[in-house]
Amino acid sequence: MAPYMSQLEKGSPITGQSLLEDTSLPAAAILESALANNIAWMQRFADDHGAQLAPHGKTTMTPALFRRQLDAGAWGITLANAVQCAAAFEHGITRLLMANQLVGSPNMAIIASLVERGADYCCLVDSAANVEALNRFFAERGLTLQVLVELGVPGGRCGVRDASALAALVDAIAAAPAITLCGIEGYEGLIGGEHAVERVRTYAGQLVATLRGLMDAGAFGGRKPIVTAAGSQWFDLIAEAFDQADLREHCTSILRPGCYVVHDHRSYRDALAEVKERHPELEGGLQPALAVFAHVQSLPEPGLAVIAMGKRDISCDPDLPIPLQRHRPGEPARPLQDCATRKVMDQHTMLAIPAQSDLRIGDVVSFGASHPCLTFDKWRQILRVDDELRVLEAMPTFF
Structure with missing residues (x-):
């Protein structure tokens, strides 16, 4: 394990590869x-x-x-x-x-x-x-x-x-x-x-x-x-x-x-929406860049998906993780509609899903968070990715 981690922290084995198909998940990524x-x-x-x-x-x-x-x-x-x-x-x-x-x-x-x-x-x-x-x-x-x-x-x-x-x-x-x-x-x-x-x-x-x-x-x-x-x-x-x-x-x-x-x-x-209300002359704005990607690992009962991601991976303060998209290799990402995080444990997230959801075991779900400080400090490295979710860089953190 030690030699592998040494290489992983340098980013050499994953740069240029697919976040969804070639990277161990969960992983935190910046677009x-x-x-x-x-x-x-x-x-x-x-x-x-x-x-x-x-x-x-x-x-x-x-x-x-x-x-x-x-x-x-x-x-x-x-x-x-x-x-x-x-x-x-x-x-x-x-x-x-x-x-x-x-x-x-x-x-x-x-x-x-x-x-x-x-x-x-x-x-x-x-x-x-x-x-x-x-x-x-x-x-x-x-x-x-x-x-x-x-x-x-x-x-x-x-x-x-x-x-x-x-x-x-x-x-x-x-x-x-x-x-x-x-x-x-x-x-x-x-x-x-x-x-x-x-x-x-x-x-x-x-x-x-x-x-x-x-x-x-x-x-x-x-x-x-x-x-x-x-x-x-x-x-x-x-x-x-x-x-x-x-x-x-x-x-x-x-x-x-x-x-x-x-x-x-x-x-x-x-908060930025309020800034823009106070200053409508401001052009452009800030964009969410950080998300945590994790697999659907279990569908144990109707209306529930268990995601392989927990408090050790993403901030739960001041809000529970926010489900963003379903990712499946070879298909466009799809918004997760009518889904909500109900509970987060150390390594598991309980995601409420509609009865007609087409989520499958092995699908990747991306989550956003409030207050990014408390997501960064959970990772020894953050991946920088392009719009196609190819890894551009593995960036070490030093908490």
């Missing part, structure tokens, strides 16, 4: 045409708003996709922790925005090593205690650490909550010789509920106002600061707030969506 569309569409959106793009790499942890995004014009890659940053750096990604706090000496040691080797790295801070710990560690190594102040929201995640906490944090950074303040960061993705659009716009305005206040106070020492936010749901509202003439000239605004690269079949599909 090249949709992938290329999505990368170009979001890069164009950022460019049109005078912003840089730092896609959130934790979505895919797939260096081949990082490289595609950078080659299309991305400023850098966003990561969530020190180990992810190290994995990206080892695959040639040198500009790393860690949208999280760096806590704990072992994690600091990982980042110090990357900085020593030339990484352009910054992380978030929201407390004087964290700043003091970072300063001690990096000063002992003779290094300087770049940080962004995180501005939080009440009831949200990390980040300072009020003006007094912000002032104390900025003072702590100014007193830490090994720490350099290079901007301000926020995350609007946890804002929801009634009046969410207005609340996101208000928060984005607070980010901009806070940045301007810090610039006026000379907190950045003459450096061109960063202002960054934007997940995959509200990126248009953040881009609107950042797209102002004085900000374009005096700061670097960075958008950080991650899931756009493969989009999805429900939650982000619905």
Whole structure:
């Protein structure tokens, strides 16, 4: 088994072969045409708003996709922790925005090593205690650490909550010789509920106002600061707030969506529809690119197909897998109508099918998902395929 897996991870035995007939299933696959569309569409959106793009790499942890995004014009890659940053750096990604706090000496040691080797790295801070710990560690190594102040929201995640906490944090950074303040960061993705659009716009305005206040106070020492936010749901509202003439000239605004690269079949599909409603002038759009392909392995009773795919293969959060098409070699793919996922176990999916369904044992069914992050992390490699489902590339993941 070991030699076979070594070859499989490199992609050599399956490149150019049929996903349906020559590949061990289940398998996760990305459609090249949709992938290329999505990368170009979001890069164009950022460019049109005078912003840089730092896609959130934790979505895919797939260096081949990082490289595609950078080659299309991305400023850098966003990561969530020190180990992810190290994995990206080892695959040639040198500009790393860690949208999280760096806590704990072992994690600091990982980042110090990357900085020593030339990484352009910054992380978030929201407390004087964290700043003091970072300063001690990096000063002992003779290094300087770049940080962004995180501005939080009440009831949200990390980040300072009020003006007094912000002032104390900025003072702590100014007193830490090994720490350099290079901007301000926020995350609007946890804002929801009634009046969410207005609340996101208000928060984005607070980010901009806070940045301007810090610039006026000379907190950045003459450096061109960063202002960054934007997940995959509200990126248009953040881009609107950042797209102002004085900000374009005096700061670097960075958008950080991650899931756009493969989009999805429900939650982000619905979010994009709302973006298009707010901005009917936008041309084109994102396309679902990621699906998991698996065999029908049993038809044990009327109205039920058991699919050889489970929680270890595809996300079940926030929605159960979405049946897309039936695939049969030599025949066109057919939509799966009146079918619904009823239950997902570790390795099995129970698919409710109509009584007159022509599904056969051995047929291949493709499934989509919401929130692609939680599908990528189940795979050691993702297959990139063309419109005829021929394998173009096996792309290793590094979770």
